[in-house]
Amino acid sequence: MNKMKRPCWHDGLLAGIMTALPIGASLLVVTNLLVMTGMPFSGSYTASFVTAILGTLLMGRCHLAVAAAPGLALASWLVYVLVLARGVSWQMVLFMGAAASLVSMLLLAGGRRWPQVCQYAQELIPFCLRQALGGAVGLMLIALGLFEGRLLMGAPTGLLQLGSFSAPMAYFSFTGILVLLGLLAMKKRWAPAAAFLVTAVLAFIGGFWVLPDAPFLQPEGLDRTGLQLIFMTGWQTISPSCYIDLSLFLLLFLLLSGFGSLTALAPTAPKRKSLLLLSLVSFIGCLLGTVPVMAAPESAAGQAVGSRLPQRMAYWTAAGLALLLVAEPVMASLASFAAVMVPVLVGAGLVLLQRMEAVFQGDFAEQAAAGLLFLLLPLTQDIAAGLGASVVAYACLKHLSGRGEDVSRPLRVLAVFFALYFFFGFWSMI
Structure with missing residues (x-):
């Protein structure tokens, strides 16, 4: 009988490093987006990392190998739609986010029926979508890595085109992916970490990634962003009905995107x-x-590294994020040459794809809903949007095919919630 290998302390350490690095790069992008609103960089950077550290520690307390961090998709929508397009102040954006989060807490903690709804939420999502969700998120990460590494680019005559391998970014990204695939073929669970190191060393030797002279800085700036939402301005530019629409959109995003990512x-x-x-x-x-x-x-x-102790992985991830908090110059240098992160993102996506079981085995409604999920997540980078569109398509196609009895009443209610998510999201952009 084969004995199960006992988890070693370095399993959680390696898993934490491989989680903290791409999250750190994503938080740097979130910070740069918030700076476009007029928010101080140092305060936004510190607030984003402190929040991610706290969220990851709490996920570890739940024994989950999952990190929690400010969402890049939501940050992009808030910055481009609310601030740049409508002139809303960043203090107002923070106020709306806090209000939606507070309402979400009250619903989840105080409602009589919410505990039962959340307890059986997994059964509400059709089985075909539950099977496909992990693989769709994997495709989303792979697409993100390919775009960040300039291996895929927008085309003037079509949707996409391959990047030029004469460009250093695409060349090093492709090299890192080749190393990753070779090690995965050899069944090395540390393949993403090794591919990251190889790409980083080659980029450093080639002079494309340069370590800053002062790699560490003391965290600061919370005095210029903390509690600034009480000084919000720009609320006069939003009508009461539009404010309700935007707040409902944020609330639905928190609940639906959170549920989809956790699933x-x-x-x-x-x-x-x-x-x-x-x-x-x-x-x-x-x-x-x-x-x-x-x-x-x-x-x-x-998770690709294979840590067998979820709590330990979450704690090491939080420790890694704490180190990156004081290593802001190093993170800025890494973000300037994104090819270093490409093997990590692609490796994570491949792991989720490998976990996926057979999906396209049901009727047309189930196949179409799963296919829509695989299509939308890589294109939108928005879990709530992809999952919502798939649930609405599943419910509608089941009724149109004469098999409406397969759609339970809770699933119909969920489809209505997703429809509201799209409705208010659309009108908030007009």
Whole structure:
């Protein structure tokens, strides 16, 4: 009889490093987006990392190998739609995020029926979508890595085109992916870590990644972003009806995107408790000066290493994020040459794809809904949007095919919630 190998302390350490690195790069992008609103860089950077550290520690307390961090998709929507297009102040954005997070906490903690709904939430999502969600998130991470590494680019005559391998970014990204695939073929679970190191060393030797002279800085700036939402301005530019629409959109995003990411990364996680903690951390993050959080898809990078102790992985991830908090110059240098992170993102995506079981085995409605999920997640980088569109398509196609009895009443209610998510999201952009 084969004995199960006991987990070693370095399993959690390696998993934590592989999770913290891509999350750190994502948080740097979130910070740069918030700077476009007029928010101080140092305060936004510190608030984003402190929030991610707190959220990851709480996920570890739930024994989940999942990190929690401010969402890049939500940050992009808030910055481009609310601030740049409508002229809303960043203090107002933080206030709306805090209000939506608080309402989410009250619903999850105080409603009589919410505990039962969250307890059986996994059964509400059709089986075909639950099977496909992890693989779709994997495709989303792979697409993100290919775009960041300039291996895929927008085309003037079509949607996409391959990048030029004469460009250093594409060349080093492709080299890192080749190393990753070779090690995965050899069944080395540390393949993403090794591919990251090889790419980083080659980029450093080639002079494309340069270590800063002062790699560490003391965290600062929270005094300029913390609790600044009480000084919000720009609320006069939003009509009451539009304010309600935007707040409802944020609330639906927190609940639906949080549920979708947790289902993909930790299918057996206690949804109600996890969502409640995510809402709590989102509220604290908005008070500090960043956007609400979600279960970070980059957590799959750490899961790829194969840590057998989820709690240990989460704690090491939080420690890694704490180190990156004081290593802001190093993170800025890494982000300037994104090819270093490509093997980590692609490796995480491949792991999620390998976990996926057979998906396209049902009727047309199930196949179409799963296919729509695989299509939308890589294109939108938005779990809530992809999952919502798939649920609505599943319910509609089942009724149109004469098999409406397969759609339970709770699933119909969920489809209505997703439809509201799209409705208010659309009108908020007009």
